[in-house]
Amino acid sequence: MSNLLHRLLGRALSRTPTTARDGVFGVMRARPLPTIYAIGDVHGRLDLYRELEARIASDEVTGEKLVVLLGDMIDRGPDSAGMIDHLLAPPPAGLARLSLAGNHEDMALRFLRAPDPKAEWLAHGGVETLASYGIVRDFAEAQSLPRKVLAMRVAAHVPQEHLDFLAAMPLFLHAGPFFLCHAGIDPALPLERQNRQTLLWSRRFATPEGPPPRGLAPGGSVIQGHMPIARAEQRDWRINLDTGAYITGQLSAVRLAEGYSPEFFSTGEAGVSAANRPLSNLEMQGGACWVCKYWPGAFSSERSDFKTQAREY
Template sequence: MKELLKRIFTKTQPEVEQAGRQRLVFDSPPETVYAIGDVHGCLAALKRLESKIVADAANRDGRKLLVYLGDYIDRGPSSAQVIDHLLARPPAGFERVCLAGNHEEMFLDFIQSDYRQKDWLAFGGEETLASYGVYVGAQPASQLPLRVRSCVPDEHLQFLRSLPIMLKAGKNCFVHAGIDPALPLDKQQDSVLQWSRPKDFAWSGQNIGMTIIHGHTPVQTVDITPSRINVDIGAYRGGVLAAVRLAGDEVTVIYSD
């Protein structure tokens, strides 16, 4: 497993940073923001969590924003259906921003490499293809590209390619994986925003002037520290998805179950 992860990380992270994804800034942040952790194909849990968020927000005034922290696909059973869900209208009264995770990048790399990036298949990709009706091993390997092209809608690929990589809203910064706390936001590399782990950098509880809200590294329960909130609780393993509500200085955790 360690060797597999090494190959995946080596192949997927660019040695030279290329033109990056869009980075959003809300000069006037919404009064209430809900940040949702890694979905990983768990559509049922996502719908339950969104229902709880809608109920929680019913009596809250002002703008309300849903921020999805990336990794919508792989591992769970319903990746294609999760993307369909995110392409539909958000719940009434909400704005929505979806960020790009590293699993979205791996899927696109698989497509753009003419299906040669096969390590992704063992990293949750087989489950994603199955959600589109493409079953690895059910046909000769030479036919896999044709099956993928015929079953994955262009609309889904356009959605994944268009995802921004960062949202800065007031004193909160939303990314998939984290940041290097030693660098300003405009110096952060996309690969760090999508692939880093908290252990990679000297996160010692220092005050960096903002709160980073991220997923990517699964934890047992939502991890809240002075400068960082990790919302990934491994939904694909236990079927429970988490979110945090951010309103002023208040942080509230919401679970799907």
């Protein structure tokens, strides 16, 4: 497991102590910081991820570049198995990668360790993941299999290395003024006291916030995914990068460099834009505020099945 952890963290590990508390395993990155490229929920869209990764590799910045995937790399989309294979392979020259756990990796790991044809995960993207391994064709087949047969198929088709990958992923990266995780944080608690349930499952991006949590540097940001919105946004001290890639075809990312404004980009655009704008004194002090425009009715039960499922899972 330790060798796999070194592969997951790559060169970033050289100055990256890890911390574990109450089931919360995270990564602390010491200065000097790399340029960080955070990527939202991929959900099995390896094609979109490859596009963004190639653009990041060609981005002309000096120094180390670290790609951070914010969880939910799997489920819903067509190629979860291929996505994990890709992340286990060496990154392009000049890049390091860090994959953070999302609630879908958490659900998948629990299922793969104890397959159950009645598991809720199957209805929330799990069937697509099993299909990518050649385990089942569709939801009906998955539910019809006896538990023992399903378990035998999982054991025969899912490599142990993939299970180790899912089990080894940290829940967060704290690098200078940036705190990256899947589902966001509870601002009532200091960063060092965030719990596993919040980091994987909270749904607070649409909720107006007050002051940032204790432990977040002045002008710092919490970068998350998990809650689908029409366009990647910064709202006060939160950034959300989940743009529903598996159904919209838009996978979003942000370039983060200490002392500079975040630079958003996504699939289908020409490339990462010019160097980030230096932050003003007001922004460095955490006084700036951005307005986030959400999908109308994105979290309403009157919308499509995608919107309803995204709200819950």
